[in-house]
Amino acid sequence: MHVGGRPVTLSGLPIREIVFTAGAPPFRVDPNGDFETEQMYVQWMKLVSPSGRYPILMIHGGGLTGVTWETKPDGNPGWQSYFLKAGYDVYVADAVERGRASWSRYPEIFKGEPFFRTKKEAWELFRIGPRDSYATEPPKRTAWPDTQFPVGAFDQFMKQGVPRWATNDVATQRAYDALVRKICPCVIIVHSQGGNFAFNAALRAPDKIRAIAAIEPSGAPDPAKTDLGPLKAVPHLFVWGDHLDAHDLWRKITPAIARYRDGLLAAGSSVTEIRLPERGMKGNSHMMMMDRNSDEIAGMVKTWLDQAAR
Amino acid sequence: MHVGGRPVTLSGLPIREIVFTAGAPPFRVDPNGDFETEQMYVQWMKLVSPSGRYPILMIHGGGLTGVTWETKPDGNPGWQSYFLKAGYDVYVADAVERGRASWSRYPEIFKGEPFFRTKKEAWELFRIGPRDSYATEPPKRTAWPDTQFPVGAFDQFMKQGVPRWATNDVATQRAYDALVRKICPCVIIVHSQGGNFAFNAALRAPDKIRAIAAIEPSGAPDPAKTDLGPLKAVPHLFVWGDHLDAHDLWRKITPAIARYRDGLLAAGSSVTEIRLPERGMKGNSHMMMMDRNSDEIAGMVKTWLDQAAR
Numbered sequence: 001m002h003v004g005g006r007p008v009t010l011s012g013l014p015i016r017e018i019v020f021t022a023g024a025p026p027f028r029v030d031p032n033g034d035f036e037t038e039q040m041y042v043q044w045m046k047l048v049s050p051s052g053r054y055p056i057l058m059i060h061g062g063g064l065t066g067v068t069w070e071t072k073p074d075g076n077p078g079w080q081s082y083f084l085k086a087g088y089d090v091y092v093a094d095a096v097e098r099g100r101a102s103w104s105r106y107p108e109i110f111k112g113e114p115f116f117r118t119k120k121e122a123w124e125l126f127r128i129g130p131r132d133s134y135a136t137e138p139p140k141r142t143a144w145p146d147t148q149f150p151v152g153a154f155d156q157f158m159k160q161g162v163p164r165w166a167t168n169d170v171a172t173q174r175a176y177d178a179l180v181r182k183i184c185p186c187v188i189i190v191h192s193q194g195g196n197f198a199f200n201a202a203l204r205a206p207d208k209i210r211a212i213a214a215i216e217p218s219g220a221p222d223p224a225k226t227d228l229g230p231l232k233a234v235p236h237l238f239v240w241g242d243h244l245d246a247h248d249l250w251r252k253i254t255p256a257i258a259r260y261r262d263g264l265l266a267a268g269s270s271v272t273e274i275r276l277p278e279r280g281m282k283g284n285s286h287m288m289m290m291d292r293n294s295d296e297i298a299g300m301v302k303t304w305l306d307q308a309a310r
Numbered sequence: 311m312h313v314g315g316r317p318v319t320l321s322g323l324p325i326r327e328i329v330f331t332a333g334a335p336p337f338r339v340d341p342n343g344d345f346e347t348e349q350m351y352v353q354w355m356k357l358v359s360p361s362g363r364y365p366i367l368m369i370h371g372g373g374l375t376g377v378t379w380e381t382k383p384d385g386n387p388g389w390q391s392y393f394l395k396a397g398y399d400v401y402v403a404d405a406v407e408r409g410r411a412s413w414s415r416y417p418e419i420f421k422g423e424p425f426f427r428t429k430k431e432a433w434e435l436f437r438i439g440p441r442d443s444y445a446t447e448p449p450k451r452t453a454w455p456d457t458q459f460p461v462g463a464f465d466q467f468m469k470q471g472v473p474r475w476a477t478n479d480v481a482t483q484r485a486y487d488a489l490v491r492k493i494c495p496c497v498i499i500v501h502s503q504g505g506n507f508a509f510n511a512a513l514r515a516p517d518k519i520r521a522i523a524a525i526e527p528s529g530a531p532d533p534a535k536t537d538l539g540p541l542k543a544v545p546h547l548f549v550w551g552d553h554l555d556a557h558d559l560w561r562k563i564t565p566a567i568a569r570y571r572d573g574l575l576a577a578g579s580s581v582t583e584i585r586l587p588e589r590g591m592k593g594n595s596h597m598m599m600m601d602r603n604s605d606e607i608a609g610m611v612k613t614w615l616d617q618a619a620r
Contacts (some may be wrong), residue, residue: 001381002469009446018425018476027476033428034446039469041377065410067351071311100375100409102472105426115328116415118343136319136344159312159349162412166328166337 002101003182004175005039008109037109038168040175041066041100042183044091045080051087053309054187054210057179058083058092061192061218063117065099066092067160068191072290073153079189079289082298091183095194096172098162106165114163119154122161126286127243127250128154144243146283148291157290176201184208187309189301191215192286199231199260206230211309213237213301216286218253223263235270235308236261239297241284242277272304312411313492314485315349318419347419348478350485351376351410352493354401355390361397363619364497364520367489368393368402371502371528373427375409376402377470378501382600383463389499389599392608401493405504406482408472416475424473429464432471436596437553437560438464454553456593458601467600486511494518497619499611501525502596509541509570516540521619523547523611526596528563533573545580545618546571549607551594552587582614 010032017026043066046055058080060068069080069092084090094101097110104110117125123134123141128149133142143151176197180186187210190198195217202209203221212234221228238261244250264271276284276297284291289298320342327336353376356365368390370378379390379402394400404411407420414420427435433444433451438459443452453461486507490496497520500508505527512519513531522544531538548571554560574581586594591603598607 001385002377002466005469007446007465016425018422029425030428031425033430035426035428036465036469036471043380067312067410070353075311094410099412100377100404100470100472102409102469105473112328115326115339115341116345118340118345120343136317155317155346156312159315159346159412160410161346162410163415 001044002039002041004096004178005036007034008037008104009034010105010108013108031105035104035109037104038096038171038175039101040096040172040179041094042091042179044089044183045084046089047084047087050089052083052089052305054185055089055091055183056083056305057183057186057188058090059176059188059190059194059198060093060095060098061194063161063164065094065160065162067099068289072150072294073157073160074150074290079294079298082295083189083302086302091186093176093179095197096175097165097168103163110165111167112165114165116163117161119158122158123154124247125249127241127247128285130243130246144283146242147285148283148293149285149287150290150292157287173197173200177204180205180208185210187211187213187305189213189215190217191289192218195257196220202234203228203230206234209234211235211237211305213239213305215239215288216241217257220257220260222256223259223266228263228267228269231264232268233310236264236272237301237304237308238271238273239288239301240273240275241286241288242282270308272308274300311354312349312351314406314488315346317344318347318414319344320415320418323418341415345414345419347414348406348481348485349411350406350482350489351404352401352489354399354493355394356399357394357397360399362393362399362615364495365399365401365493366393366615367493367496367498368400369486369498369500369504369508370403370405370408371504373471373474375404375470375472377409378597378599382460382604383467383470384460384600389604389608392605393499393612396612401496403486403489405507406485407475407478413473420475421477422475424475426473427471429468432468433464434557435559437551437557438595440553440556454593456552457595458593458603459595459597460600460602467597483507483510487514490515490518495520497521497523497615499523499525500527501599502528505567506530512544513538513540516544519544521545521547521615523549523615525549525598526551527567530567530570532566533569533576538570538573538577538579541574542578543620546574546582547611547614547618548581548583549598549611550583550585551596551598552592580618582618584610
């Protein structure tokens with residue numbers, strides 16, 4: 001289903017002629033008219049007899065879609081399947097502008113322009129390999145020796161990437177807020193850029209969100225500017241992979257999330273933090289739900305959810 | 311899963327500075343590098359004990375995605391659910407450039423520019439109402455008096471729309487051909503613009519495609535230019551809704567499909583044609599899988615598939 005969004009009307013744009021198929025006569029296209037924009041997409045699967053106390057809402061990260069949680073790029077089952085088999089109803093979102101949520105003409109409706117993540121940026125940012133270890137030819141790429149990411153499936157993974165805008169945060173938050181009103185009470189499993197949307201959704205509807213498992217969130221409300229009191233009864237789990245100190249951006253992100261974590265603790269929230277390397281699990285990437293040991297990590301999240309969600 | 315596609319490299323583009331979040335420092339974005347392009351997305355659901363002889367591949371139409379087959383805009387179950395319950399494994403595709411398949415930077419990778427279908431165009435082309443019966447305000451819209459489309463869900467339906475290019479047919483066909491090689495033998499249920507891709511996929515792999523149920527296909531190979539002999543053993547079903555004579559484009563499309571149908575008959579293929587109004591079913595739109603009587607039509611398709619697929 002699609003959730004949220006609003007109607008919008010374009011006018012005054014020039015009429016174009018487009019040739020659809022080689023040799024066919026040009027087709028007159030008038031871009032003016034009414035459209036829907038800023039909706040999101042959510043796919044749900046409900047079990048006949050769920051055993052999980054609440055459904056799980058799975059929220060993906062930046063430049064990606066709900067495919068994050070489906071069958072992994074190496075062909076093995078992903079977390080959507082894991083948590084369905086574990087007895088949870090599962091909702092998987094595609095945020096505004098991503099995947100089946102669709103996107104709108106820019107700059108007239110969406111502001112600014114989209115950008116596209118390169119393989120090199122993903123390779124480094126998602127910590128498959130160290131800085132400057134990416135190469136166009138797969139055999140020349142040098143991953144972290146202990147990486148858990150299925151390196152042979154990296155190009156297949158990159159087929160999952162979608163463009164993103166830097167200007168849709170307000171619309172995206174609005175859609176997530178509408179989704180929470182529609183489908184929760186629920187628990188959330190959220191990845192990376194999605195973290196900030198999930199945390200803010202919980203601040204606006206703390207009674208609706210019974211727990212948040214945040215997988216390497218890349219942003220969070222600043223407790224110096226935001227009263228985290230409403231989150232007192234929303235337990236949080238943070239899960240971190242390996243090699244975080246080896247990338248500039250992660251060295252900047254983790255202190256911001258630590259401030260949010262400390263703000264939650266000061267507000268009296270229940271906080272659990274799992275640093276996988278401290279538990280003897282080395283080499284996990286940012287895409288740990290696709291790593292070879294993803295089921296082990298899902299198991300930790302499930303154990304936490306089962307005891308944390310009121 | 312994502313299927314098909316190819317790597318591509320961009321170079322020589324200027325570096326940009328993008329502000330991700332209001333107040334945040336600008337982020338340097340280098341658009342040059344390696345990407346994947348022209349892949350498609352396919353979601354599959356397999357039953358523990360399918361009773362259908364072959365899995366069904368569902369192919370959507372232009373400006374849309376696999377969401378076409380999911381829960382209908384009015385909240386009722388769609389054809390994906392219908393055929394799963396009927397015992398078929400079901401694959402649902404998002405074509406190249408659509409939905410979770412993702413899209414690529416243009417004009418550098420995708421050629422030309424995308425266009426976006428207006429509500430007015432959809433209202434008329436999908437035959438919800440006659441020409442010039444669309445209005446921005448829902449109460450002022452005048453649908454066909456006998457329409458089967460759930461008119462109150464029209465704006466919700468329009469949230470499913472996605473942009474399309476006029477320049478990706480070759481890449482899209484290549485991806486469908488790769489998909490057929492990967493997942494078939496199968497039967498295909500195809501809608502509108504998807505028809506031409508399905509018919510051409512069958513021409514290239516007639517042993518893999520055991521039947522095609524074409525719901526108002528909008529294009530087909532021209533038998534004057536194409537040997538349809540390979541399709542001799544591929545049964546075809548064509549299903550047509552109502553009010554086809556009331557729209558210019560449909561008056562042009564239906565004779566082209568009739569030529570394909572006649573070419574199939576000349577080649578010795580088994581062809582079944584269902585014109586719903588001739589069976590007493592009035593007011594069906596182009597989006598008949600979302601119409602109020604969609605289950606009845608699905609039942610006709612299932613009956614045909616069960617006897618047609620070798």
